[in-house]
Amino acid sequence: MFLLGGFFADSLEYLTTWFTRFHYLAPFTVLMLCGLGLPLPEEITLIGCGLLVAHGHVGFWEITGVCSAAILLGDSLPFWLGRRFGLAALKTRWVARVLHPERFAQLERKFADNGNWAIFTCRFLPGLRIPGYFTAGTLGMSYTRFILLDSLGVLVSVPTSIWVARLFFEKFGEDLKGAAKAVSEFNHIVLIAVAAIVVGFLAWRWIRRRRRVPASVDVAPSRDPMDPP
Numbered sequence: 439m440f441l442l443g444g445f446f447a448d449s450l451e452y453l454t455t456w457f458t459r460f461h462y463l464a465p466f467t468v469l470m471l472c473g474l475g476l477p478l479p480e481e482i483t484l485i486g487c488g489l490l491v492a493h494g495h496v497g498f499w500e501i502t503g504v505c506s507a508a509i510l511l512g513d514s515l516p517f518w519l520g521r522r523f524g525l526a527a528l529k530t531r532w533v534a535r536v537l538h539p540e541r542f543a544q545l546e547r548k549f550a551d552n553g554n555w556a557i558f559t560c561r562f563l564p565g566l567r568i569p570g571y572f573t574a575g576t577l578g579m580s581y582t583r584f585i586l587l588d589s590l591g592v593l594v595s596v597p598t599s600i601w602v603a604r605l606f607f608e609k610f611g612e613d614l615k616g617a618a619k620a621v622s623e624f625n626h627i628v629l630i631a632v633a634a635i636v637v638g639f640l641a642w643r644w645i646r647r648r649r650r651v652p653a654s655v656d657v658a659p660s661r662d663p664m665d666p667p
Contacts, residue, residue, distance in 0.1 A: 454489055465486065465487050480599075484621070491603075498601070506589075506593075514581075518575060520576035521576070521581075522575075557579075557584060561588060561595065562591065562595070598628060606621070
């Protein structure tokens, strides 16, 4: 999520020239390619969309829907790759570059320990998104469950990034680097809040398990030898 650097500012400036020409198609294409491994943070595209909203080229909810659909489609591709080919896909050269066997084993343990939370948190960890979603497909997670968990992450990140970028551009003008910094800082706050909620929930569940009283075993009362048969 770090968007402070000449490369990111130059990339954002380059993309905005395309966004102003193809208001919906360009953001959709870039975000879908990100799901295929394009080495470009999603936030750059979302910031560019915030600029489009600030200039009145697109509506906030319309571009949010387009970006969300593109991200979910891009995320679904590594999931279905893992679901269809499983571990055999690791033998493919370009897949092995992203997900080598050691990383797959680590992610498999994380999924076993954390279940649903592993998919949700992958949305906020760009380096683990594609490997994590591939692993989810390989382990046989249902697509309905996957897309629901991924949608929750998209619901947190996409509207907020576009909204913050729009507010920044409306207030400070077309300072692309400043907008990137503002969105990055805000997303870090959101990430910390989400992490705190997840940790709090896991701690609450652990405490609840520790306090749970084992079910009592029913034992038939012993018979007094003096009682009549």
